[in-house]
Amino acid sequence: MIVDISLPLLVNFDFSVVRESLFQDTIVSGARNTLMISALAQLLGIGMGVIAAVARNLRIPVASQVASLYIWFFRGTPLLVQLIFWFSAMPQLAPNDFSLWIFTVRHDWFLLSPFYAALIGLSINEGAYMAEIVRSGIESIEKGQMDAAKALGMTNLQAMRHVILPQAARVTIPPTGNEFIAMLKNSSLANVIAYPELLYESQKVYHRNFRILELLTVASLWYLFFTTMFSVLQAELEARLRPEEERRGFFAMIGRAISAPPALQGDRR
Amino acid sequence: MRFTSGKYRVLLAGLALVAMTAAVACGGTSSADKTATAGAKPAGTTPAAGATKATAAKIDISGVDELKDGSLDIGSDIAYAPIEFFDANNKPVGVDIDIANAMAAALGVTAKFNAAGFDTLLPALDAKRYDVIMSAMTANAERKKTVDFVEYLNAGSGIIVAKGNPKNIKSADDLCGKTVSVQKATVQVDFLSGSTASPGGLDKKCKDAGKPGVTVREFDDDPSAVQALIAGQSDAEMADFPVAAYSAQQSGGKLEVVPNQIDPAPYGIAVRKTSKPLNDALTKAFAAIRANGKYDEILKKWTLESGKLP
Numbered sequence: 001m002i003v004d005i006s007l008p009l010l011v012n013f014d015f016s017v018v019r020e021s022l023f024q025d026t027i028v029s030g031a032r033n034t035l036m037i038s039a040l041a042q043l044l045g046i047g048m049g050v051i052a053a054v055a056r057n058l059r060i061p062v063a064s065q066v067a068s069l070y071i072w073f074f075r076g077t078p079l080l081v082q083l084i085f086w087f088s089a090m091p092q093l094a095p096n097d098f099s100l101w102i103f104t105v106r107h108d109w110f111l112l113s114p115f116y117a118a119l120i121g122l123s124i125n126e127g128a129y130m131a132e133i134v135r136s137g138i139e140s141i142e143k144g145q146m147d148a149a150k151a152l153g154m155t156n157l158q159a160m161r162h163v164i165l166p167q168a169a170r171v172t173i174p175p176t177g178n179e180f181i182a183m184l185k186n187s188s189l190a191n192v193i194a195y196p197e198l199l200y201e202s203q204k205v206y207h208r209n210f211r212i213l214e215l216l217t218v219a220s221l222w223y224l225f226f227t228t229m230f231s232v233l234q235a236e237l238e239a240r241l242r243p244e245e246e247r248r249g250f251f252a253m254i255g256r257a258i259s260a261p262p263a264l265q266g267d268r269r
Numbered sequence: 270m271r272f273t274s275g276k277y278r279v280l281l282a283g284l285a286l287v288a289m290t291a292a293v294a295c296g297g298t299s300s301a302d303k304t305a306t307a308g309a310k311p312a313g314t315t316p317a318a319g320a321t322k323a324t325a326a327k328i329d330i331s332g333v334d335e336l337k338d339g340s341l342d343i344g345s346d347i348a349y350a351p352i353e354f355f356d357a358n359n360k361p362v363g364v365d366i367d368i369a370n371a372m373a374a375a376l377g378v379t380a381k382f383n384a385a386g387f388d389t390l391l392p393a394l395d396a397k398r399y400d401v402i403m404s405a406m407t408a409n410a411e412r413k414k415t416v417d418f419v420e421y422l423n424a425g426s427g428i429i430v431a432k433g434n435p436k437n438i439k440s441a442d443d444l445c446g447k448t449v450s451v452q453k454a455t456v457q458v459d460f461l462s463g464s465t466a467s468p469g470g471l472d473k474k475c476k477d478a479g480k481p482g483v484t485v486r487e488f489d490d491d492p493s494a495v496q497a498l499i500a501g502q503s504d505a506e507m508a509d510f511p512v513a514a515y516s517a518q519q520s521g522g523k524l525e526v527v528p529n530q531i532d533p534a535p536y537g538i539a540v541r542k543t544s545k546p547l548n549d550a551l552t553k554a555f556a557a558i559r560a561n562g563k564y565d566e567i568l569k570k571w572t573l574e575s576g577k578l579p
Contacts, residue, residue, distance in 0.1 A: 087497075087500075087502065088493070088496050088497065088500055088502070089500075091500040091501055091502065092499075092500055107501075108501075111500070111501050111502055114486065192488070192489055192493075194450075194486035194487055194488060194497075200487070203388065203453060204453075204458075204462075204487070207388055207453060207454035207458070208411070208459075208464065208465075210391060210392065210395075210415050212392045
């Protein structure tokens with residue numbers, strides 16, 4: 001049960017507002033949107049990051065340059081600027097309806113809704129960061145692996161797919177988990193392009209009832225819930241990838257508490 | 270424990286880095302502040318250029334705490350032409366600035382405008398960051414619950430659309446099923462999405478009449494909301510009528526305003542409920558500028574005679 005905090009110090013903090021708003025329809029919908037856009041953008045970002053990292057590694061001239069340019073540009077400009085660009089600026093560069101063979105490209109297609117603008121903005125930005133993470137993962141694999149793969153007759157691409165990337169995945173899990181937690185919070189920037197995520201919905205409520213402190217607390221609680229949940233998941237995932245290592249840390253402890261007991265794991269082997 | 274071992278050296282280096290950065294940041298900011306106030310006018314604040322001491326009977330402000338420093342600190346979202354906006358030299362200009370200067374002169378103080386996001390203004394007033402808020406703020410029932418107002422101008426809401434009015438929007442009722450962009454925390458949001466006074470707003474009204482609801486997109490400032498309309502992201506934009514008319518006028522032919530003001534209501538200078546002496550002083554100052562003709566002069570200058578308070 002939640003206890004009312006009405007200490008004399010917190011004269012202007014109304015805990016009942018927090019309690020009322022925490023599971024209000026609009027706030028829950030905002031929280032859901034935050035989770036959804038973060039997950040989708042992260043997945044797309046990982047995909048783009050892998051492609052960019054591999055493109056830089058394979059020595060195809062144009063692909064490597066394009067990948068470098070992509071990483072440089074989207075890491076080098078602020079995410080907020082990128083989001084505003086996709087939503088407000090890009091449509092103005094869009095051409096009027098024109099025909100391509102039998103296909104008509106409509107101007108309307110370039111009018112990204114807040115959802116698509118946020119998704120594209122967040123994922124492309126994430127891809128640039130993921131590329132560096134994947135690259136460091138690939139580079140962490142000793143050169144001998146690639147030589148051995150080549151010796152077996154694999155092409156660069158086959159070696160990547162079957163030998164290098166699976167091993168690199170183990171190294172990249174912690175930083176990727178970090179990125180997702182950052183993504184959950186970066187998604188709040190999408191409020192400026194009117195995407196109805198958690199912060200946007202919280203703002204709407206406090207614009208109406210002027211309870212800014214209480215509503216920001218509500219938003220923070222939701223963000224903390226998501227990031228904590230995910231931290232536990234990440235700790236569990238890491239532990240399962242390295243069963244030989246002793247599980248340390250708070251989140252790992254929670255993960256251990258809720259995961260299957262050792263006896264069952266033994267049976268599976 | 271050996272404090273010279275590797276780990277401790279790294280820790281020490283880290284702490285030294287943090288301490289150095291903090292010292293530079295704090296030292297840097299204070300010197301920057303000094304040059305800002307001493308030198309050229311900074312973007313956010315400006316003392317009233319033409320403030321003159323009132324020659325008529327002076328209004329007694331001895332009991333007003335906020336004015337003891339000789340300046341009326343005003344919080345405002347200075348991105349709302351022609352009510353308040355920055356001119357080419359980054360100086361705040363507009364209806365609110367002129368009225369504030371005139372009232373400040375009547376009180377024997379200087380008006381200082383400070384820029385901030387509209388939706389941050391009322392909380393900031395409560396936190397005593399400003400003496401008053403003057404930002405084309407409608408004195409509605411909702412806001413009157415938390416602040417008091419000294420009313421000074423009448424304005425309704427206006428709708429702007431793309432040139433040629435492609436979606437054929439002649440009135441608020443035509444907004445059913447359309448996408449409207451607005452600024453956050455404005456009365457237009459209340460009008461469209463609802464408030465405690467009118468739950469559901471226009472959106473509900475549309476749905477009750479069997480028509481599709483209104484899709485509302487809120488932005489941090491009015492220019493962003495107008496930008497969304499220009500980009501085609503929305504079918505219409507709603508703002509206060511004088512602002513809507515001005516945006517259309519300044520758009521270089523891209524936008525037009527739908528004639529007819531919606532729900533005219535008074536603008537007010539927001540004052541904390543605990544600032545009764547300041548409220549009284551401002552009320553007297555407003556009466557003074559009405560009496561000496563300055564009020565009419567300002568309205569004429571900005572072609573807002575239609576907004577004159579009865």
